[in-house]
Amino acid sequence: xxxxxxxxxxxxxxxxxxxxxxxxxxxxxxxxxxxxxxxxxxxxxxxxxxxxxxxxxxxxxxxxxxxxxxxxxxxxxxxxxxxxxxxxxxxxxxxxxxxxxxxxxxxxxxxxxxxxxxxxxxxxxxxxxxxxxxxxxxxxxxxxxxxxxxxxxxxxxxxxxxxxxxxxxxxxxxxxxxxxxxxxxxxxxxxxxxxxxxxxxxxxxxxxxxxxxxxxxxxxxxxxxxx
Amino acid sequence: xxxxxxxxxxxxxxxxxxxxxxxxxxxxxxxxxxxxxxxxxxxxxxxxxxxxxxxxxxxxxxxxxxxxxxxxxxxxxxxxxxxxxxxxxxxxxxxxxxxxxxxxxxxxxxxxxxxxxxxxxxxxxxxxxxxxxxxxxxxxxxxxxxxxxxxxxxxxxxxxxxxxxxxxxxxxxxxxxxxxxxxxxxxxxxxxxxxxxxxxxxxxxxxxxxxxxxxxxxxxxxxxxxxxxxxxxxxxxxxxxxxxxxxxxxxxxxxxxxxxxxxxxxxxxxxxxxxxxxxxxxxxx
Ligand SMILES: Nc1ncnc2c1ncn2[C@@H]1O[C@H](COP(=O)(O)OP(=O)(O)O)[C@@H](O)[C@H]1O
Ligand SMILES: [Mg+2]
Numbered sequence: 001x002x003x004x005x006x007x008x009x010x011x012x013x014x015x016x017x018x019x020x021x022x023x024x025x026x027x028x029x030x031x032x033x034x035x036x037x038x039x040x041x042x043x044x045x046x047x048x049x050x051x052x053x054x055x056x057x058x059x060x061x062x063x064x065x066x067x068x069x070x071x072x073x074x075x076x077x078x079x080x081x082x083x084x085x086x087x088x089x090x091x092x093x094x095x096x097x098x099x100x101x102x103x104x105x106x107x108x109x110x111x112x113x114x115x116x117x118x119x120x121x122x123x124x125x126x127x128x129x130x131x132x133x134x135x136x137x138x139x140x141x142x143x144x145x146x147x148x149x150x151x152x153x154x155x156x157x158x159x160x161x162x163x164x165x166x167x168x169x170x171x172x173x174x175x176x177x178x179x180x181x182x183x184x185x186x187x188x189x190x191x192x193x194x195x196x197x198x199x200x201x202x203x204x205x206x207x208x209x210x211x212x213x214x215x216x217x218x219x220x221x222x223x224x225x226x227x
Numbered sequence: 228x229x230x231x232x233x234x235x236x237x238x239x240x241x242x243x244x245x246x247x248x249x250x251x252x253x254x255x256x257x258x259x260x261x262x263x264x265x266x267x268x269x270x271x272x273x274x275x276x277x278x279x280x281x282x283x284x285x286x287x288x289x290x291x292x293x294x295x296x297x298x299x300x301x302x303x304x305x306x307x308x309x310x311x312x313x314x315x316x317x318x319x320x321x322x323x324x325x326x327x328x329x330x331x332x333x334x335x336x337x338x339x340x341x342x343x344x345x346x347x348x349x350x351x352x353x354x355x356x357x358x359x360x361x362x363x364x365x366x367x368x369x370x371x372x373x374x375x376x377x378x379x380x381x382x383x384x385x386x387x388x389x390x391x392x393x394x395x396x397x398x399x400x401x402x403x404x405x406x407x408x409x410x411x412x413x414x415x416x417x418x419x420x421x422x423x424x425x426x427x428x429x430x431x432x433x434x435x436x437x438x439x440x441x442x443x444x445x446x447x448x449x450x451x452x453x454x455x456x457x458x459x460x461x462x463x464x465x466x467x468x469x470x471x472x473x474x475x476x477x478x479x480x481x482x483x484x485x486x487x488x489x490x491x492x493x494x495x496x497x498x499x500x501x502x503x504x505x506x507x508x509x510x511x512x
Contacts, residue, residue, distance in 0.1 A: 051432075071438075078435030089433070091426055102427075106436035154435055 001027045001157060001189060002048055007057035009043050009214075017043040018214045020057075025191060027157065030184045032200045033193040035211035041193035044211070045160045048191065050077045062157055079107060082151030082159040086166035088143040090135040096122060096146045097131035103153035121149040125179060141172030148179065158189040165196065173199065234444045235451030238416075241423055245416035246452065252412055253456025253497060254463065256405035257489050261464030263398035264485050269478045270391050283349040283361060283379040285368040291345070292373075299371045300347065306364050308355020317345045344375065358385070410500045413452060417445050417504035425512035445505045446498050453497025457490030 002025040009018040018040045025031055033041050046052045047059050050069060059066040062080045069077060090099050100118040109117060122128055125145040135143055144164055151159055159180065165173035177199065184190045194200065200208055210218035239246045287296070296314070303312045315323070320343035325332045349364055361379055369377045421428070431441050468480055 075432075075435040075437050078433065083433055089426075089430065091430060102430065103434040106431045106440055107434055108437075150430075150434065 001025060001062055002191070003058075003060040004044070004047070005058045005060070007047065007054045007059060009040075009047060009052070010055040016214050018047070018054075018211075021211075021214070021216050023209065023216065025158070025189060027189060028184070028187050029189050030181070030203070030206040031189070031191045032203070032206055032208045033191055033211065034195060034197065034200060034208060037195065038213075039211040040214040041195075041211060042162050043214075045083070045162050045191065045193055048158075048160060049081055049083055050074050079154040080157045082148075082154070082156035084144065084147045084151050084159065084161045084164050086163040088135075088140075088147045088167075090143055090146055090150075092135055095132050095134050096127060096138065096142075096149075099135065099146050100149045100153060103150045107154050109153075117153075118149075121152055122146075124152065125149045126175075139172065140168045141175050144168065144172070144176050145179065148176075148183075152183075156188065158191060159183065161190065161192040163194055164192065165194065165199065177203070232451075234447040238420060238444075238448040238451065242416055242419050245412060245419065246448075249409055249412040249416055249452045250455045250459060252405055252409035253453055253493055254459030256402045256409055256496075257457055257460030257493050258463040259398050259402040259405060260489060260492075261460050261481070261486075262467060263394055263402075264481045264489070265464060265468060265478070266394055267391060268481045268485070272479055282351065283365050283368060283377060285347045285349070285371070285374045286344040286376045286378070287346060287373050288375045289344070295371070295373045299368070299373055302371075303347065303349055303364065303368060306360075306367065308351050308357070308360035309364060310350045310352045310355070313348045313350075315346045315348060317341050317343055320345060347374075406496065409456070409496070410503075413449060413497065413500040414504035414507075416452075417448065417501050418508045420445060420448060421505070421508040421512055428509070428512055442502075442505045442509060445501050449497035449499075449501025449504075450494050451497070452501075453493035453495065454490065456497070457493030460489060460493070461486050 002023070004021050004023040007018055007021045007023075008016060010016045021040075021044070023044075033044060035041055043052070047054055047066070048061055050059070050061065050064070050066060053066055061077050064073075064077045091102060094102060097115075097118050100121050101114050104114045104117055105111075119128070119131065122131055125148050127142060127145050127149065130138060130142060133142075135146070138146065147164075148159070161180065164180075165176055168176065173196075180190055180192070181203070200206070208218070208220040209216060285299075300312050300314065303309060318341065321331075321341050324343055347368070349368070351360065351364075365377045365379045368374055428441055464481070464486075468478065471478060
């Protein structure tokens with residue numbers, strides 16, 4: 001469903017962030033993207049989200065190719081690909097419900113359906129009673145749950161998560177991972193960038209790949225038993 | 228439509244000074260156009276009346292012989308476009324002058340001789356009132372030995388046309404200057420608006436909102452600026468019209484279709500200016 005074909009990304013000043021990366025993420029997979037800081041994890045996620053174009057090579061997401069998808073059409077890709085960040089990126093001045101409703105509204109949900117669907121999404125992430133809380137009144141873990149609910153608004157095929165637990169304590173981290181694991185069990189693929197190897201080890205059935213200086217140096221699906 | 232009004236209102240709330248300024252500048256640009264329209268419209272009406280009076284006047288020498296005069300009249304009458312050739316004697320000329328300017332009566336009684344020359348007045352058929360026909364008649368009249376001097380109304384008509392062109396040119400320069408300033412201010416206002424909403428824009432792109440949904444509010448903001456500017460221009464033009472009407476001279480109000488056209492231009496301009504700005508500044512957030 002997601003394919004990176006010999007993808008290289010070069011930034012003008014900092015040089016190659018990714019070099020010759022090949023990767024296939026099938027439907028429904030849970031994938032940890034690991035590597036040191038600066039190894040290219042975020043760049044990989046941004047390329048899949050088509051926020052950027054590869055310098056060479058091709059990114060394919062659910063039938064869309066980076067070579068043929070114009071800026072005008074990127075929104076179609078975005079609706080199939082949810083995205084959450086380390087710093088949540090919730091809109092201040094809106095409550096939890098408002099943040100989820102905003103995503104539904106701008107992706108063309110009929111007005112009457114917005115509130116009930118936002119309510120359903122909030123309960124899906126375990127926040128049914130916190131709908132009226134402003135972002136700053138929520139804990140980090142709760143904010144990330146709102147962000148996940150927002151990412152689910154367009155019923156994506158895959159959730160991209162860039163260090164989603166980077167700002168969270170152990171308990172909240174567990175909570176988020178359990179939630180994402182549950183969503184994955186319902187059929188949604190997950191690609192989670194993290195440098196927390198302990199966290200990765202506690203989900204041994206997930207696929208793990210490692211980037212090092214922009215190169216894919218390890219893939220658990222191709223190196224069974226080796227670590 | 229309700230959405231558009233809501234967007235515009237929130238834009239004004241966000242940066243009232245800039246929105247006010249851009250509205251004012253659009254208004255001034257259109258006001259210059261409004262003044263020009265007012266002048267053009269009234270000039271056109273005036274020209275229509277003057278054109279009815281287009282005629283060639285040939286002033287005659289003192290020592291004109293009747294035969295020469297008859298020959299001249301006969302020739303002029305056969306020229307294309309000519310409706311009628313009338314002879315005014317010196318006495319009639321004086322009479323007419325006194326009618327127009329009664330003071331002359333007092334002076335003229337003291338005068339030994341009547342200073343007004345006799346003349347031939349050539350009037351034209353409606354379809355004959357072209358610059359070429361009038362000039363041709365004037366040129367031929369000038370050639371008669373009995374004729375001292377030739378005057379014709381076309382000169383005035385052309386002078387008025389010239390004035391109108393100068394007016395149009397001035398309006399273009401002034402209007403263009405205001406429009407440029409308006410564009411710059413609108414662009415600044417849009418930039419601030421885009422910046423103020425950068426987080427919303429980020430989330431909209433993140434979750435897959437269509438581009439048009441992202442920039443529509445800014446175009447609406449531009450359209451609202453144009454609409455208000457147009458309304459302001461109509462108001463200013465109307466106030467000027469009232470002032471001139473009451474304190475200077477009577478004139479006609481411009482046709483309402485011109486006024487609506489001006490508002491349309493304002494809206495179009497607002498949308499174009501904000502479109503330019505949006506294209507540019509949405510890339511920055
Ligand atoms: N927008 C950018 N402009 C220039 N260089 C960038 C940009 N984003 C990332 N980089 C560079 O690309 C490399 C990989 O960065 P990133 O993908 O953020 O790594 P990670 O997420 O694994 O920490 C780094 O060297 C970083 O400096
Ligand atoms: Mg990163």
